[in-house]
Amino acid sequence: MFENFRERLLTVQQDLATGLKTLSDKSRDAAVKKKERGIEHLPKFSAGVELLSRYEDTWATLHRQAMECAKAGEVVDGEVIMLSAYWEKKRNALSQLHEQLQHIPAFVMDLKCITSRLAQLEADFEELDGHLNHLEDLCRQCELQRLKHMQSLQLESYKMKKRKALEAIKVLRRFSKGRAKL
Secondary structure (H helix, E strand, O other): OHHHHHHHHHHHHHHHHHHHHHHHHHHHHHHHHHHHHOOOOOOOOHHHHHHHHHHHHHHHHHHHHHHHHHHHHHHHHHHHHHHHHHHHHHHHHHHHHHHHHHOHHHHHHHHHHHHHHHHHHHHHHHHHHHHHHHHHHHHHHHHHHHHHHHHHHHHHHHHHHHHHHHHHHHHHHHHHHHHHHO
16 A cells, blocks of 8 residues: 555656656756847837736746746655654554564463473373372381391390300209309
8 A cells, every 4th residue: 555655656756756757857958048049139129028028027937936836845745754654663563563472372282382391291201200209108018027037136135145044044043053053
């Protein structure tokens, strides 16, 4: 939409500049011819002088107005260029936004996939935590079994020592009783 408007403005600007240049060139040519002819070469007819003066005044007015239009056209051209650049930036920003918006569905799908994967990982971690707790329980039971076994071995060892000591005392008693009988 702005491209078409911009092209039209450029065409109008070029046409206006060409017209002004043509008027300017004709004006210079007329001024040069007038200077070349000089006043002495002019015929001395009073009837055409008034008509010529009126056309020259009209032409001068038209030339002045054309110059003012050219200046106004240059100002408008500058504003149109700035406006065009402004809207071009807006259009680029909008197209970038549109492009980014097209990626949102894929992003949402990725986010859903990641969310479901996180939920699966959470379930896996809970299961692993349960297995670790079970392993800790088994380790505690093994430790208790080992301590029981060690204590039972110590108890057996203690009992053996006491039996040996008892046997030794019994032997000594027999030996002392046997000596006492002698």
